[in-house]
Amino acid sequence: DTGVSQNPRHKITKRGQNVTFRCDPISEHNRLYWYRQTLGQGPEFLTYFQNEAQLEKSRLLSDRFSAERPKGSFSTLEIQRTEQGDSAMYLCASSLGVGTNYGYTFGSGTRLTVV
Amino acid sequence: KQEVTQIPAALSVPEGENLVLNCSFTDSAIYNLQWFRQDPGKGLTSLLLIQSSQREQTSGRLNASLDKSSGRSTLYIAASQPGDSATYLCAVSGAGSYQLTFGKGTKLSVIP
Numbered sequence: 001d002t003g004v005s006q007n008p009r010h011k012i013t014k015r016g017q018n019v020t021f022r023c024d025p026i027s028e029h030n031r032l033y034w035y036r037q038t039l040g041q042g043p044e045f046l047t048y049f050q051n052e053a054q055l056e057k058s059r060l061l062s063d064r065f066s067a068e069r070p071k072g073s074f075s076t077l078e079i080q081r082t083e084q085g086d087s088a089m090y091l092c093a094s095s096l097g098v099g100t101n102y103g104y105t106f107g108s109g110t111r112l113t114v115v
Numbered sequence: 116k117q118e119v120t121q122i123p124a125a126l127s128v129p130e131g132e133n134l135v136l137n138c139s140f141t142d143s144a145i146y147n148l149q150w151f152r153q154d155p156g157k158g159l160t161s162l163l164l165i166q167s168s169q170r171e172q173t174s175g176r177l178n179a180s181l182d183k184s185s186g187r188s189t190l191y192i193a194a195s196q197p198g199d200s201a202t203y204l205c206a207v208s209g210a211g212s213y214q215l216t217f218g219k220g221t222k223l224s225v226i227p
Contacts, residue, residue: 006158017207028198029214033213033214033215035215040219041219042204042206042217042218042219042220043159043206043215043217044120044214044217045214045216047215048213055213056213056214089156091158091159093159093215098146098208098213099146100167101147102146102147102208103147103149103161103164104149104161104206104208104215105161106151106158106159106160106161108157108158109157109158111156
């Protein structure tokens with residue numbers, strides 16, 4: 001297993017366009033998370049899946065954002081009608097569980113630039 | 116609401132020095148604390164995971180300590196090298212929550 005994989009690595013889009021990112025977690029991890037990181041800040045939580053169920057969404061996740069995890073495998077994050085404020089690094093992470101023994105493994109991220 | 120603070124925001128040291136990065140958190144009810152490394156424009160690489168019942172963890176030249184009662188953790192880097200230059204992030208996993216709460220990181224520069 002090569003870890004958490006994210007595609008694309010970079011995406012430049014014009015304001016108003018829709019974009020979609022993909023995350024492939026570590027295969028045995030049933031928990032999947034999306035985070036967003038802007039320059040000089042730590043990552044901020046966006047949403048969380050346990051298997052295929054989306055159990056929590058942050059207030060940061062406006063109506064223009066939607067995430068899916070069909071069949072509990074890979075996940076997609078779509079942003080509709082992109083705005084310049086959406087420019088950020090979008091990070092995906094996965095874990096085997098939640099609790100003291102469980103750490104999070106992050107992917108390399110997708111850097112979005114909205115022009 | 117959990118808040119994580121990292122001090123200093125930036126640190127520059129000559130090669131070979133030992134150094135300490137600090138992390139503090141406001142809610143001591145945590146599952147664990149992780150230290151991550153982030154190179155410019157890249158994702159996060161996990162360095163060390165300290166469970167809430169543990170006091171420290173070691174990996175090579177890295178040693179992380181945890182004092183849950185006082186809400187503090189330190190990351191000690193021995194004999195620093197230019198390749199250690201990166202941003203180091205501390206994150207806590209709260210009891211009863213699946214979210215990681217991050218600090219803003221400490222940007223480390225090791226000068227040859």
